[in-house]
Every structure is written in C-alpha cells, then in structure tokens.
Amino acid sequence: MIVTPTMYLFKKHLQPHLVSISRYMHNHAFSNFFCCQDNFLVNPDKVVDLAGTLEFIPSEVHPGKRTENLFQINDTCREFATYFAKRIADDVFPGMYNMLIDIRFHMNDVYDDEMCNKGWIHNDPASVAGVLYLNKDTRDFDTGTSMFDKVSLGGFKNPDVKSRNDFNLNKIVSDQYKKDLEDNHSHFYETLRSGNKYNRLIAYDSSIWHRPNNYKMSNGENRLSIIFFIEKYEFQKHNSMLKVQPTWRDV
Ligand SMILES: [Fe+2]
Numbered sequence: 001m002i003v004t005p006t007m008y009l010f011k012k013h014l015q016p017h018l019v020s021i022s023r024y025m026h027n028h029a030f031s032n033f034f035c036c037q038d039n040f041l042v043n044p045d046k047v048v049d050l051a052g053t054l055e056f057i058p059s060e061v062h063p064g065k066r067t068e069n070l071f072q073i074n075d076t077c078r079e080f081a082t083y084f085a086k087r088i089a090d091d092v093f094p095g096m097y098n099m100l101i102d103i104r105f106h107m108n109d110v111y112d113d114e115m116c117n118k119g120w121i122h123n124d125p126a127s128v129a130g131v132l133y134l135n136k137d138t139r140d141f142d143t144g145t146s147m148f149d150k151v152s153l154g155g156f157k158n159p160d161v162k163s164r165n166d167f168n169l170n171k172i173v174s175d176q177y178k179k180d181l182e183d184n185h186s187h188f189y190e191t192l193r194s195g196n197k198y199n200r201l202i203a204y205d206s207s208i209w210h211r212p213n214n215y216k217m218s219n220g221e222n223r224l225s226i227i228f229f230i231e232k233y234e235f236q237k238h239n240s241m242l243k244v245q246p247t248w249r250d251v
Helices: 044-051 075-092 161-170 175-185
Strands: 034-037 057-059 062-066 096-107 128-133 139-150 188-197 201-205 209-212 224-235
Touching (some): 044 224, 057 161, 075 096, 075 224, 139 201
Antiparallel strands (some): 128 201, 139 209
16 A cells, blocks of 8 residues: 655635635545544554644634644654554544545644634545544543534525634634634534544545634643545455355345
C-alpha cells in the first residue's frame, strides 16, 4: 500500500457554514461512516509534549487556535504526521491510500457566556475527518463530539459573518452571534455522542452534521485535540477472508 500524506492548506475550509447543504452530500467508500477507537496512540504523552512546543494561531474562520499543518512545521512534526496518517489509513480506513490530508493540533478557548462554549453544528468540505482527544487523564462526556440529523426543512439562513469572525478572532460575544448559534442548533437532532477521553480517536464521513459539544472542560484545562481532514483519497477494497456465500441480496 502506498500512503502519500500531502502538505495541503485547507483553503476551502474557510467558511463551510456559508455553503449549501447539498454540496457535501457525496458518495465514496467511507460515506455514512463513523468509528471510535480508544487508546489510539501507544505513547500519547509524547504527542502532548510535541504540542507544547508549537505555536497555536487564532483565526477568524474557526473558534480556538490551531497549529499549522503538521507536515509544514518541522522534521519532528512531519515524522509524527506521516506516522499518524499511515495509522489512519491502515487501521481506521482500511483500503485507503494516496490521501490528501491535513493534520493540526487544536486548542479551544473558553468563554464566560456558557452558551458560547457550545460549538456550531456543521459539516466539512472534505471526504472524511476526525479528532484525537489529548487532555491527559480525562473522561469528560460533555466536551466530546456529537453527530446530528438535520430535521428542519429547507436550508440555512446565512449567519452574520462579521459577528462570527469577531468571536473567532477576538472572543467578542455579540447578540447577533448568540442568535445565529441558537438558530444553528435548532435545525438538528442529536443521534450520536462521543465523550472526550484521553487518546480516543473518532473518525467520520465529514458530510455528517457534527459539532464539538462544549469547549469548557470540567477539569479547567483547555480542550486539546488533533484534528484531521482528508479531502480526497483512493481506495482498494480488500477481498473477504470468509468462504461463506450468502444468497441474501440486500436490495
Ligand atoms: Fe468539523
């Protein structure tokens, strides 16, 4: 298997909430996929230490701060990112190769207004995505990630971009921001919830609606994770090892 992690600046991720819903209803080998694997890394402490050496940068296009793509920072980060990408391809998405992948550390900010610690429900302009939770010794059910079905009819109103950018970049909480966030949540029904647990990896079809549930950790730490996006990939289906030949046709 050839795995080619590629340096990639995820420009299309800048304003995902402004894009129509149907655009990301794609069909690929890992459509409708969700998985969760605990104890993903053998030595997660070493990765937390690596995160501690890096610069986290705020952006107007997402809440919290992120590092640059790990493939682009230094040799150590590139070595880890290459290992991480191979683990994902081999263990999480069997049959995946030649992925275009972006991997970053992410640290969330905490806000005095409790409502503002809740994330936006969104989907991502990628094929698949995932999160590795990295707060040591943590089991925090409310600060993980949930999946949702959209239950309202029709599309979204475009939320106010300025209030959202001000929130993301300068932590400015406006009535407009809270109104748009509340409206966002009103369109969805929660169908699956993963708690935040140290060294747990979740991975999913990024067209499934999802959100970080809450940025405020019960232990007072900043919520630390690795996030990854795979925009596209190639796939080779493995032959089944089972000799049975079912006559049932699932049609
Ligand atoms: Fe996302």
